[in-house]
Amino acid sequence: MSRVLAGDVGGTKTVLAIYKAEKGELAEICKAIYPSGKHSCFEDLIAEFLGEDSSIDCAAFGIAGPIKNQCCVTTNLPWTIDAKTIQQTFNIEKVHLLNDLESAAYGILQLDSFHELNPNAIEQSGHIAVIAAGTGLGEAILFFDGEQHHAMPTEGGHCEFAPQNEFEDHLLLFLRQRFQGHVSIERLLSGDGFGNIYDFLKSIEFAKSDMELEKRMQSEDRNALISQTALEDHDLLCSQALKMFCRIYGAEAGNLALKTLPLGGVYIAGGIAPKIKQAMKDGLFMEGFLDKGRMRHAIEQIPVRIVDNPEAPLLGAAYFASQRIK
Structure with a gap:
């Protein structure tokens, strides 16, 4: 069993969740919604969500903003989100940034209604x-x-x-x-x-x-x-x-x-x-x-x-x- 951290990062709110990934199936473990503007940087928000739980195998975040070299200056927030910084800060082996519509596209593959x-x-x-x-x-x-x-x-x-x-x-x-x-x-x-x-x-x-x-x-x-x-x-x-x-x-x-x-x-x-x-x-x-x-x-x-x-x-x-x- 592996654990993945996922996020939907928007100008108004950010949703973070941890999922159990096993045999191609995803099962939600926990989830939280945060007002984006109340945090000075994205890393602070992740830290609040994870607390002492650092056993994450891989992370991916869909972000409202252009992604360049796995870095994003968010469209409606004063944040610069960098995959390498998150990787090093939280000791996560793999971190990926996606455009929000790119992540929505992948999400459609998980829906059946x-x-x-x-x-x-x-x-x-x-x-x-x-x-x-x-x-x-x-x-x-x-x-x-x-x-x-x-x-x-x-x-x-x-x-x-x-x-x-x-x-x-x-x-x-x-x-x-x-x-x-x-x-x-x-x-x-x-x-x-x-x-x-x-x-x-x-x-x-x-x-x-x-x-x-x-x-x-x-x-x-x-x-x-x-x-x-x-x-x-x-x-x-x-x-x-x-x-x-x-x-x-x-x-x-x-x-x-x-x-x-x-x-x-x-x-x-x-x-x-x-x-x-x-x-x-x-x-x-x-x-x-x-x-x-x-x-x-x-x-x-x-x-x-x-x-x-x-x-x-x-x-x-x-x-x-x-x-x-x-």
């Missing part, structure tokens, strides 16, 4: 594509070599937004003025995307804005308020913003599918999808996904699934660590 969006899906083995809208937009690929999957992180969320119709053409022009040039798909498929789409609809007077709702936006989380109001179908502007979000999300997932031909499926991870699951199941997401002209046939039977287990990145880090034990 999803929400299927494609009624024509056919179960097959092959590459897997992962797209995750949350604070930003992440995209990753799980390359299948015939026996195992290998995660490949990308910066696909920073590719250009590509409109699919004339209405979306006007949305692009609006955002190009707002952001003075380049408009990445992340400007739409992220938490801030709801506000950007709402502002566009308001600018063209798609519907009359609700003054009471606008007032609440001054003191509440604007993007969450827009999506929640849309789900309750209480406001035309919010409802249309959510519909456009779902269709554009589907279109980008379809773009990723065309680029990677993931016969193993496209998995929709991140914090937003579970919250708007019902809207995504209403058809607009798949409409955008399949709107690929003469290449529709290439992706119309690919499974398209919502991942609603928030522990996917943690499980992915644990899996990655367990595979690297001698």
